[in-house]
Amino acid sequence: MGLKELFSPRAVAVVGASSRELTIGYRIIENLLDFGYTGPIYPVNPKGGEIRGLKAYPSILDTPDPVDVAHIVIRNKYVPACVEDCAKKDIKAVIVNTAGFREIGPQGAALEEQLVAIAKETGIRVFGPNCQGIINTDPAVRAYCNFTFTRPTPGHISIVAQSGGVGEVIHQRITELGVGVRQYASNGNACDVSIPEIIEHWGQDEQTKVIVVHIESLPDPRAFLEVTTQVARQKPILAMVVGRTSEGAKAVASHTGRLMEQLTAVELVFDKAGIVSFRSIEELCQSAIGFALQPVPAGNRVGMIANTGGPAIIATDELIEGGMVMPPLSQRTEQLLHEKLYAEASVNNPIDVLATAGPEHFAAAINALLDDDGVDAIFLNFVTPFFVDTLGVAREIADANRRSHKPIVATVMTEKKGWAETLAVIRDSGVPTYDMPETGARVLASMGRYAALLKRPSERPASFSDVDASRARLIVATARRAGKACLAADEGFELLTCYGIPVAQYKSANDAEECVAAADEIGYPVVLKVDAETVVHKTESGGVVLGIRDRDALREQAEQLAARFAEVSPRLLVQEQLPGGTGVPPVVVREVIVGAKAVAGLGHVVMFGLGGIYVEVLQDVSFKVTPVAKREAQEMIESLQTYPLLTGMRGQAGVDLKVLTEIIQRVSQMLVDNPEIRELDINPLFAFQHGAKAADVRVIV
């Protein structure tokens, strides 16, 4: 609501307009004029008069109708009243450039809440505060509602950035690289108009082919996830991952004034949504250009053409490390190349046409790759020898690009002044052209990454019907009502059972005799555990006895445990002894962990990994955001470094991956149904050749 008018306003007012050049109130008017805004501009200043030749109005209420967007650049304390005036005038959106809100502390936060309240009440949309603004290069609009300095050419990349500084850097760089931008937005504190809304808006904008996103925190991660999941299926979304190190995260916190606990989850959100993520602004900008100019490859198979070997080697390394493959070319292609290239040329992939190759050789190689069904994308490495008709080569490349349905990416290594025309012919044809082989290769690899994301089935998470959700809710609610932070062992097991997650047979007991009765039912050998909220590390504190073989031993151990933990008056838990676990396993068995943690506003992050030293020393674990679909559960298992230990090796059978996949999904469903669960730790879960059983569980609510 209101975003159409925000980006395509019929008229723009600037409240706080000024004729002093070094002010934002002047700069915005100048930008609107210079960029050729197609609607009327109304400066607002109590003194009236003229600003840059435009009549200034004493109040926003005095401006002619209709006004869709008003910039507000007056002092922070006057902003709320001004927004109310704007609402009265039926202005659709205000861009509050003024700073001094949430970012300065409680006083500013209170002012910001007033803005939110006015927006809710009146329906006016608030963009900002403490923000730059928007740009729309649509020739019918040309709205430069921003105080920055980059003069864009109309194009197909739209950029949204939480940090105005970074947004401007991205905008400048893409413009410097000679590629056009469609729309731009940097919404600062984002108290009302949100980044997900803007992305959704651009999802419907036909002229936006690529969306570039810079975020430093996710105020509403679930909304972000839902919107981007939809939009990323239609057009590529490219995003920076920032705050990756704890020092970086600290810098985010001190910058945005929020401790972003969920930052660790951002990369998982990007992955789940199908966003192509980056760790370098330069690479992101270069890739945006590749996406803007070329089709998405059908797959990851690259055919490379070079006229010198060195750069081809560098590009090959980068492509392979980026997940692409360099398949052998078809026999027909090889045959063709043999006929048309020099005898010494290499007709393998990469094809080396040799430094002496001219237009006809390049044309033959490109056409051969265009016709080879085993190749999804073409990568060109072109150095410009002075004894070659490089302009002719350029024209062949340009011509091929016009006919091609496969993406073509080029690295042109040349002395830019001497070969300006050659370069221009390639660039102007729409082939993204890079200076360095690794740069071009990384761009093509990022396009391959998006192609792979598009191919993922958009699978609904399973909904298991054999679950007792209401019983589970009751267990959680009861524990919370009793003021417990951690469920008792039997409650935890019962919760798992409600969701069809297999657990080792167990029974709770209050004393040695009840233990014996329980063991009689379960059958020896048994495990005895202490069960008390305060005993968190049961094994380390001696609260677990394994392999008890008979009643006498059990009785003795139960009494000892009760005595040892007397001050916490624990309950006891008798459990079936699962096979394996110590010594040479008599059966195929692996101890795995399924864990989870709630992330505010998002849901839960589920973790999977092999237990023991694998998680402790190697930290070999995988994560997904709930709800976890089947494919995702499989990915969690398969992406582990220790995956071969689960599939079996050296002729040993593997464990039941089907059951593990299902358990992860069932855990996910349990978490979605019970958002009150803050932490979950099924550790160990014994995985057998057939089936699996949870041996211990910890649930924090």
Add this chain to the structure above:
Amino acid sequence: MGLKELFSPRAVAVVGASSRELTIGYRIIENLLDFGYTGPIYPVNPKGGEIRGLKAYPSILDTPDPVDVAHIVIRNKYVPACVEDCAKKDIKAVIVNTAGFREIGPQGAALEEQLVAIAKETGIRVFGPNCQGIINTDPAVRAYCNFTFTRPTPGHISIVAQSGGVGEVIHQRITELGVGVRQYASNGNACDVSIPEIIEHWGQDEQTKVIVVHIESLPDPRAFLEVTTQVARQKPILAMVVGRTSEGAKAVASHTGRLMEQLTAVELVFDKAGIVSFRSIEELCQSAIGFALQPVPAGNRVGMIANTGGPAIIATDELIEGGMVMPPLSQRTEQLLHEKLYAEASVNNPIDVLATAGPEHFAAAINALLDDDGVDAIFLNFVTPFFVDTLGVAREIADANRRSHKPIVATVMTEKKGWAETLAVIRDSGVPTYDMPETGARVLASMGRYAALLKRPSERPASFSDVDASRARLIVATARRAGKACLAADEGFELLTCYGIPVAQYKSANDAEECVAAADEIGYPVVLKVDAETVVHKTESGGVVLGIRDRDALREQAEQLAARFAEVSPRLLVQEQLPGGTGVPPVVVREVIVGAKAVAGLGHVVMFGLGGIYVEVLQDVSFKVTPVAKREAQEMIESLQTYPLLTGMRGQAGVDLKVLTEIIQRVSQMLVDNPEIRELDINPLFAFQHGAKAADVRVIV
């Protein structure tokens, strides 16, 4: 020998000079003239006449004396005779630009061998063939002996590249970035003048402050290692690692015509030598500029100043991931900043002076960091708000740089046309200035990497005197004389014993009775193994019996093994049973592997890792090139992901790291003394809390 004249010739002749513009024979003369070569140029062409106004001589023998360098651009088959003529004329070096030598197959290789023979016989140096040439920008020389197009400005970066294509890309990029180059060399097939020689030459050239290296193969890795180890202690050497993927390595092979088995060793050689390695040409070029303009930091502690948060976060992530740290600033610094910056400024590290900060604020922050002993380098993130005196800020940065002994690296984010003067003031002061925060951060991190390399003690490898080297040599020689590829088990153990590497007690036996006699000596329990050259995987093929407790069992097992492997008529090996290995270890024990592989022309690469699944599934192993010094042996152990398993965890004691460190060094000494060893595999080596013992060894000669 001859390199001084090659790079600073008193006169240059061009044999095969031409007046046709699109020829190399014309281009070189033009380049020499255009770049202002300070000596005479003698075109040589049988037709005589004039070329670009210079008198052409019918033969090299007709040119005036003295000539130090002759380019040769005539047909390949005439090159050897021409080089002989050059030698007669006492020319010091020929640059053979002509192609058609080793790279085209056996015929060309034979021609190339003739060149090598002439060089050896006459002392003339041959640069190339199939090469570009050299450039020396020294104002007293200005020798552009090359057919490329980059016009350098004199500076302090020298570039040597095996691939002319990549060399030219590097040269172009550095020049485009506005930084000067000292010397350039691309020696193609490198039949005589080698890259190590060139690096050694530049090691002694005072005006060369940074050496950039691009290699695709190492014809003489040992010479390269020795030279670069020396030079890298005096000045930074930056190098690309190429052929990292198997596809990339394949591309190298098809490009250079050599299957470079040792490519996997290149990164190890770089590390051992103290070379700063890169995986991107762009990053290498950007870093070269940092090294050329700034001092090497004393350590890895960075103080960052920013006037907007977003880019600071990105730079922080990159610095930390690149091995730098962002320490808290001293109390004095914080105090100073509190006094001099805006109240809302962040005085932590990164320091945020705020977007409104002017020259005095930047000056205060830079000076505070210059004076803080806890900071080794300064990183600036500067966006240029239009309401700030950015030129004043630039002048403060420039001024601080003139006074600073700490490196300063800057990211300046701006609209380059509008802020050209601001940018120029910073750049001209010698502060390396980058567009993107991650670019600048990676440069500073590479400087930190070099600082760390410089700090490594230049330690001589240990030479253990308690070894029986002549006995070891005899064992190896005897095995080779007998035509054995693989030593027998007892020979392998004896070899280890010669070098003081502890082994499990063992005895060879031919039948069951000899086994019993051996076990009586060793003491039960024992291990019985089949020992035959053809049985490589003893355990998998059932050739190992563990834990034999008495004579009867031993006799029975020995007879069974002899029967099962009857067709290879094996010997048997009786060994002491080492503690641990199955079940819960009764003592602290870890199975580790020490392996090695010979690399032609280099020596050996030694491997260390934990045995079993750690090496098989996780491939958690480390490598070093012989001779392995103590620090390196320690690094091999400490760099493992599974290192905590060796130091002990959860209160468990660790294994004897001192002994492991020593064993690695002893293995290294054994390999250096016995270059005939092709492969070595001590697996497992049992490591205990005190001491270690090899349980099995395989030696291929």
